[in-house]
Amino acid sequence: MREYGFELRLCARLEAGGIPGIGDAGVVSRQLGTSVHAAGGRIVDTVCVLPGPEFDARTELASDTIPPAVLDADVPVGEYERVTRVFDGPPERARSLAERGADTGFLDVTRRGGQQVVRQTTRYPDWVGGLVGVENKPDLGRPGDLAFQTRHDASLGVLDYAVVATESHVTRAHLNRLPDAVGVWRVDFERENPIEVVRAPEQLDSAGPGLEVLAEHTARTEVRPVTADAKARQRRRVAERAYGKGWRTFDFPACANASTGDGDATVPHCAHFERVVDPASECGPDCPGFEAADAPDADLDAERERRTPWRSDAGGRRRQSGLDQF
Known part of the structure; x- marks a missing residue:
């Protein structure tokens, strides 16, 4: 099966049946960036956001992604504050961010004393219970950058669990090429239970600092440290993008077939x-x-x-x- 079709069918399965050995997939999304330093450097095929203690509050808050810059800003919950004091940068950027936050329903923007002011409509909930990343490689005979991708995931730790999903027969040699913490699923959509856990993923250190693998060369590997705070911000961004985007990001062609x-x-x-x-x-x-x-x-x-x-x-x-x- 081609990777695109494999990816969509796996997303549907995870959404309906949950993540084997881990739990319910509260949100399933596709093609999300997890890199902290290299913007767009690591795009994970499938990301599942496990429900946290206040997941229900997130479902009531907004249907769209709340922009990262809105969540990173110190916007008060009860009292209004001037937009230009809350958001860094030129006034035009501050007003634009405030309006984008208002479009999602998370911010309340109005004018007082001739100034544009803003507040949060409610406290941002603790809704993320974990992030599970799945790299889809139906054919392990054509692994592409799989070794680099999985080393990046295991070393950085933005994800809580990293998994490779494939249709291929998985050998010991395949497993030895992957970091020990990375799980492997063999998937056969013709079976009643399509996902066979060949190796369960180990939980990564998502709370502490990490190392982002930027590039690999014959004699050296380029890495850059990532602080725990930077990882926490990136995890929230990934979760928010997943929530707003979902996995049904395709349009149907105007074709009889x-x-x-x-x-x-x-x-x-x-x-x-x-x-x-x-x-x-x-x-x-x-x-x-x-x-x-x-x-x-x-x-x-x-x-x-x-x-x-x-x-x-x-x-x-x-x-x-x-x-x-x-």
Whole structure:
């Protein structure tokens, strides 16, 4: 199976059945960056956010990602403060951040005494119980950067657990190429229980400092220290992006061969190729199976709301385009 289809089907499975040996997957998302120093340097295929003690409060707070700069700022909860005192940088940036926070429903922005002022509508909840990252490699015969990716995850510790998911038969040699803390799943979607735990992941040190692997060379490896505070901020950012983004980030092509699939979860399926396709890279007039038609009717937000605790109208705000993108 191609990696894109494998990834979507695994996301649907984790959302419905939880994470083997770990617990419920409160939020499942795709393609999220976990690097602290190298922006965009490490993109994890699938990220699950385990529910924390105040997970329900997060589902009531906002349906979108709350921007990291809003959460990093010292915005008061009860009393109003001038926007330009709360947010660093030029006044235009401060006002823009305040409005973005208000769009999610997390901030309340108004004017008093001729000044724009802001406050939090409520205290930010302790909703994250842990982060589980899954690297999807259906074919271990073509591992790509798997060794580097898993060393990055184990050394940095932004994730609480790191796992490799594959369709391949897993040998001792495969396991020996991965850090001991990284788990391995063998996945067969034809089975009633698709995920076989070949090696359970060990819990990483997500609370302490870490080392971010920046690059590997023949005779040396470039690393950079990461403080515990920097990791905590990045973990919150990853969790927020996951919450706002989810895993249903695809659009359906306007093609007669496109359908929503025949499983429990809606996915972009192609009758011409008889498999799940990536509409962003595989569909369009240049495809040999393209036949112009209306796109399949699908409400992905409604499906997510039906299958998970996420609410599309949380915070009483209309969902804003772009707020949940990485």
